[in-house]
Amino acid sequence: MPEHAHDPRDAGTSELRTPPVQDWDSWPFAGDVEPKALRDPEPEPNRDGEGDRPCEACGKPDAEYIWTSAHWRLQAFPASGLPFVAILEPRAHVDGPRDLSDAMLAEMGVMLARVERAVLSIDGIERVHILRYGEGAAHLHWWFMARPTGLRQVASGFAMIWDDVLPTTPQETWRANVATVAAAMAASSH
Numbered sequence: 001m002p003e004h005a006h007d008p009r010d011a012g013t014s015e016l017r018t019p020p021v022q023d024w025d026s027w028p029f030a031g032d033v034e035p036k037a038l039r040d041p042e043p044e045p046n047r048d049g050e051g052d053r054p055c056e057a058c059g060k061p062d063a064e065y066i067w068t069s070a071h072w073r074l075q076a077f078p079a080s081g082l083p084f085v086a087i088l089e090p091r092a093h094v095d096g097p098r099d100l101s102d103a104m105l106a107e108m109g110v111m112l113a114r115v116e117r118a119v120l121s122i123d124g125i126e127r128v129h130i131l132r133y134g135e136g137a138a139h140l141h142w143w144f145m146a147r148p149t150g151l152r153q154v155a156s157g158f159a160m161i162w163d164d165v166l167p168t169t170p171q172e173t174w175r176a177n178v179a180t181v182a183a184a185m186a187a188s189s190h
């Protein structure tokens with residue numbers, strides 16, 4: 001960390017704030033909360049595809065993806081709370097958008113829109129949350145999370161937690177949603 005950067009640990013746990021998350025419409029839990037103590041600086045662990053950890057994405061066959069092209073692959077997650085969750089990866093092992101050529105970045109913009117449209121083709125989906133963290137794997141992956149119409153509490157930042165809180169989407173519904181997205185992706189290729 002550069003010398004001039006603000007390190008929140010300098011402030012100490014007593015200065016940590018507790019925003020009134022329990023009053024937020026999107027907060028998934030009831031009851032009081034208090035912030036955890038910040039741990040001392042610790043080594044950054046290798047992510048998938050770093051150091052001696054093999055890259056899971058590079059090792060997966062196309063058969064594990066619901067749609068593939070020359071440069072991109074789309075994988076649906078197993079059924080969870082939200083009706084559909086997927087990740088989009090380039091075939092090339094790159095860590096972030098910074099590592100892609102301008103031509104691939106232009107393709108990436110088109111792909112983000114194509115996948116968003118495909119997920120919106122599922123009945124009852126109001127919005128698609130598109131996220132990129134890159135904390136667990138060193139192979140660039142974009143998250144797409146389907147937020148159902150009317151489920152206002154699932155809007156925005158806590159959607160990923162709600163995905164684990166909501167009852168699991170029935171297998172039949174989930175399979176139909178995956179098929180809808182795969183068909184929309186195939187149709188948009190032409």
Ligand SMILES: [Zn+2]
Pocket residue numbers: 049055056057058059092093094138139
């Ligand atoms: Zn990789």
